[in-house]
Amino acid sequence: MPIVIVENLSKVYPVAVKEPGLKGTLRHLLHRTYRPVQAVQDVSFQIEPGEIVGFLGPNGAGKTTTLKMLTGLIHPSAGRVRVAGHVPFRRDVKFLHKITLVMGQKQQLLWDLPALDSLKINAAVYGIADKEFDWRVSELVEMLSLKEKLTQPVRKLSLGERMKAELLAALLHRPQVLFLDEPTLGLDVNAQVSVRDFLKEYNQRYDATVLLTSHYMADITALCQRVLLIHEGQLIYDGNLDGLIEQFAPYREVKVELAQPRTEAELRPFGELKAVDGTIVRFLVRRGTLTQTVARILAQLDVVDLTVTEPPVEEVIGQVFRAGVVA
Amino acid sequence: MNQTLRKTRTFLWVYYAYMVEYRAELILWVLSGSLPLILMGVWIEAAAGGQFGLRPVDFARYFLAAFIVRQLTVVWVVWEFEREVVEGRLSPRLLQPIDPVWHHVASHVSERLARLPFALLLVGLFFLLYPQAFWVPSLGQFLLFLLVIVLAFVLRFLIQYTFAMIAFWTERASALEQFWMLFFLFLSGLIAPLEVFPPLVRQVTLWTPFPYLVYFPASILIGLPVNLGQGFLAMLGWSGLFFGLNRWLWRRGLKQYSGMGA
Numbered sequence: 001m002p003i004v005i006v007e008n009l010s011k012v013y014p015v016a017v018k019e020p021g022l023k024g025t026l027r028h029l030l031h032r033t034y035r036p037v038q039a040v041q042d043v044s045f046q047i048e049p050g051e052i053v054g055f056l057g058p059n060g061a062g063k064t065t066t067l068k069m070l071t072g073l074i075h076p077s078a079g080r081v082r083v084a085g086h087v088p089f090r091r092d093v094k095f096l097h098k099i100t101l102v103m104g105q106k107q108q109l110l111w112d113l114p115a116l117d118s119l120k121i122n123a124a125v126y127g128i129a130d131k132e133f134d135w136r137v138s139e140l141v142e143m144l145s146l147k148e149k150l151t152q153p154v155r156k157l158s159l160g161e162r163m164k165a166e167l168l169a170a171l172l173h174r175p176q177v178l179f180l181d182e183p184t185l186g187l188d189v190n191a192q193v194s195v196r197d198f199l200k201e202y203n204q205r206y207d208a209t210v211l212l213t214s215h216y217m218a219d220i221t222a223l224c225q226r227v228l229l230i231h232e233g234q235l236i237y238d239g240n241l242d243g244l245i246e247q248f249a250p251y252r253e254v255k256v257e258l259a260q261p262r263t264e265a266e267l268r269p270f271g272e273l274k275a276v277d278g279t280i281v282r283f284l285v286r287r288g289t290l291t292q293t294v295a296r297i298l299a300q301l302d303v304v305d306l307t308v309t310e311p312p313v314e315e316v317i318g319q320v321f322r323a324g325v326v327a
Numbered sequence: 328m329n330q331t332l333r334k335t336r337t338f339l340w341v342y343y344a345y346m347v348e349y350r351a352e353l354i355l356w357v358l359s360g361s362l363p364l365i366l367m368g369v370w371i372e373a374a375a376g377g378q379f380g381l382r383p384v385d386f387a388r389y390f391l392a393a394f395i396v397r398q399l400t401v402v403w404v405v406w407e408f409e410r411e412v413v414e415g416r417l418s419p420r421l422l423q424p425i426d427p428v429w430h431h432v433a434s435h436v437s438e439r440l441a442r443l444p445f446a447l448l449l450v451g452l453f454f455l456l457y458p459q460a461f462w463v464p465s466l467g468q469f470l471l472f473l474l475v476i477v478l479a480f481v482l483r484f485l486i487q488y489t490f491a492m493i494a495f496w497t498e499r500a501s502a503l504e505q506f507w508m509l510f511f512l513f514l515s516g517l518i519a520p521l522e523v524f525p526p527l528v529r530q531v532t533l534w535t536p537f538p539y540l541v542y543f544p545a546s547i548l549i550g551l552p553v554n555l556g557q558g559f560l561a562m563l564g565w566s567g568l569f570f571g572l573n574r575w576l577w578r579r580g581l582k583q584y585s586g587m588g589a
Binding site: 068071072073074075091093096097099100101103106108110112113117118120121122123124125126127 | 330333334336337338341344345348349415416418419420421422423424425582584
């Protein structure tokens with residue numbers, strides 16, 4: 001039984017249109033015109049309990065809008081959403097106890113007080129008893145290695161420590177479904193790794209379901225077995241990362257080390273040249289003709305070494321978004 | 328019940344800690360509420376020369392009481408709420424199983440507790456400088472004042488929080504508060520007690536919410552005659568009206584809310 005069910009979800013926003021200049025401003029003041037913007041268009045997917053799913057897309061693709069509909073912050077224009085058996089927009093108390101939303105660029109902790117004070121508020125709000133509170137905090141502090149940081153004012157914490165404290169606050173009520181919007185934004189590599197490790201451990205320990213967006217591919221490759229790719233409000237891919245590369249990267253890179261250098265004119269018939277550096281040559285070869293091409297290269301050139309690699313996943317996704325292609 | 332008590336306690340002491348973080352700012356806020364003390368000087372001078380039905384010492388007491396009322400009923404929720412909506416900080420609050428308004432209520436109530444020592448210090452200083460004005464309200468007066476001041480705070484808060492709801496649509500709800508402030512200054516009794524108003528204006532004003540925010544509680548504290556029945560009726564009536572309007576706008580507003588940038 002899926003814990004997140006999304007069927008034909010759409011969201012249309014009215015956006016005020018203003019022409020530049022004084023005339024445009026006056027017209028804007030007197031008679032405002034709105035243009036409907038389709039932020040999310042007919043998106044459907046399901047997530048099983050315990051899954052960690054990456055939600056990818058360029059800025060403005062509709063990721064955050066979808067997360068907001070899933071958490072009940074905004075009302076869908078059309079379609080059906082169920083999260084843990086609830087309709088999010090009703091924001092039932094039971095539903096709110098089961099979910100959390102962490103936004104990398106937003107904070108819920110009170111800035112001038114130690115994080116512990118904000119945590120006490122959360123404990124009161126979620127009805128967590130004192131003993132249980134102490135136990136949960138010490139457990140999470142250990143998982144996040146945040147010792148002694150909770151009694152310092154939040155403004156004195158480093159960005160990484162603050163993000164960890166935010167995670168602690170967001171997970172104190174032990175939600176089953178985590179919605180994370182750029183949880184590692186702006187963190188250094190070490191802090192990114194520890195946040196990632198923590199999320200993985202939390203997911204395993206409590207069988208929690210995680211849907212996360214990130215601009216760092218390392219987050220996605222380290223955590224997600226499955227990714228959803230959204231582009232201009234439409235879901236263009238739903239599956240594992242390998243499948244994504246299969247579908248969207250029709251090229252393989254063939255790196256050849258030759259016994260002696262050849263001219264570009266001699267090399268060009270074998271495939272698209274990506275780079276030539278002395279005896280090292282990189283070809284881009286279509287997946288369909290890979291075997292033949294490699295066979296030709298081996299037969300007709302003096303090859304010392306040959307390797308075939310898949311392009312890095314960042315590059316593939318970048319290419320998909322740049323071209324806006326839907327294969 | 329136990330849970331409610333625990334929530335209340337935790338919210339109050341955490342927000343109290345928060346307010347105490349801004350000690351220096353707090354003193355400035357207390358001082359910024361001293362408009363009544365300035366007007367007191369003006370009116371004492373005027374009363375010495377003209378016929379207003381109040382003696383100079385009554386004016387002194389009235390404006391001191393107005394100062395105390397202002398200290399206990401200051402509300403800033405519209406600015407806070409507007410910021411939360413515009414910056415999308417309302418979103419995380421909406422995802423907690425408690426109405427976000429309680430955060431604002433707690434911060435206002437705790438601020439009162441943090442501000443009280445400074446305000447009392449200022450009142451003490453005033454009596455030191457102007458001992459003729461010293462008076463002690465009777466226990467009955469004092470208890471009645473406590474009840475009315477709580478109602479006045481509730482009404483003030485409800486009105487401003489209702490204006491705050493407009494932030495869902497215009498993103499600049501505080502402009503409405505600024506406009507309202509103009510009427511508030513004149514009609515609440517902050518600039519002059521209602522005794523000096525022309526009778527007709529006074530009668531009409533007594534049916535608006537304004538005088539119950541300053542004039543009514545201040546008069547009770549210093550023992551000026553007031554119509555208690557009409558006062559309570561007006562306060563409860565206006566509170567009920569704004570409460571209803573507030574909840575209606577809240578529900579409509581949430582539908583409108585797109586969590587700008589959240």
